[in-house]
Amino acid sequence: MKQIIRKAYYDYEKEEAWLNGMAAKGLLLTDYSWCRYAFEEGTPGAYIYRIELLEHAPTHAESRNYLEFLEESGIDIVAYYMRWVYLRKKAADGPFDLFSDAASRMRHYRRVNFLFSGAAIVEFLIALMELSIWLTALRTGNAHLGFAPLGAACLLAALGVLLLSIGRPMRKKLRKLKQERSIFE
C-alpha cells in the first residue's frame, strides 16, 4: 500500500535519519519530489537510506558514471530531485555510508552549504540593485516607483538571510570536522 507524506527538511542528515526511522518501521521510500515523500510497505529494517547532493545534474556524464558505480556496488537509486539523489542499500549487506573519511565528508558538506549560501549571495546582490534603483529615484525626484524597489530589496534581503541560516548546520559540521582533522585522518 502506498502512503504519501508531505514534509520539509532543511538539514539533509535529519531527513536521512527520518527516512531510516520510517524504513525501520517498514515504510520504504520509493519516490520523492518537492516536499512529497512516497512510501511503500516492506520488511522493517531491510534498507538503509542515504541522500547525496551531486556535483552536477544527474544527466551529466560525470554523474552518470558515478551513479552507475553506485549501482554496481549494490546501491539502489530511489529518486532524483534536481541535484539531490535518494539512495538505499540492503541492510544485510553491511553498513552504508557514502563517505568514510573526513576529506570527502567535508567536500560534500561544502557542496550542500554552497547550494544555499550561493543562492543567498544572489539574493543579496539583487537586493542591492533594487536599493540603488530606489536611491536613484529618490535623488532624481522620480516618484512614480514609490517604495516598491525598497520593499523588494527588504524582501530579497530577508530571503537571503533565511537561505544563509539554512546552511548553518552544514557550516557547524564543517567546523567540527576541521577541528577533528588536526588530530585524526
Add this chain to the structure above:
Amino acid sequence: MDLDHAALTEGVYYILLSLYQPRHGYAIMQNISALSGSRVNLGPGTLYGALNTLLEKRWIESLPGQSAGRKKEYRITAQGKAAVEAELVRLRELIKNGQHITEAESI
C-alpha cells in the same frame, strides 16, 4: 609540505593493496572490509573520488579491453607499488619508535 613523503590515508593505502590483483569497485570495498576485519568500511563516494585521483596520479590503471556492461576493473601500477613501499618504510618507523618508547616505559 613535501607531499611525496606525506602519509597515505588509510583508505588509499588499502585501495592500493587491494589492487595488487585486478578488482572492480565493489570488490575493492569487500576486500578492504575483509582485510581489516570489518574495521574499515570504505564509503562508495569516498572510493569513487579516490579511484579517480589515483588514476590521475597513475598509481592505478583501469584494465584495457573491457566490453560494455561489464564492471570496470582496476589494478596497481609500478608507480603505485613504489608508493606502497615508501608507506611501509614510514609505517615501520612509526611502529619501531612507538614500541621502543612504550616498552621502555613498562619495564
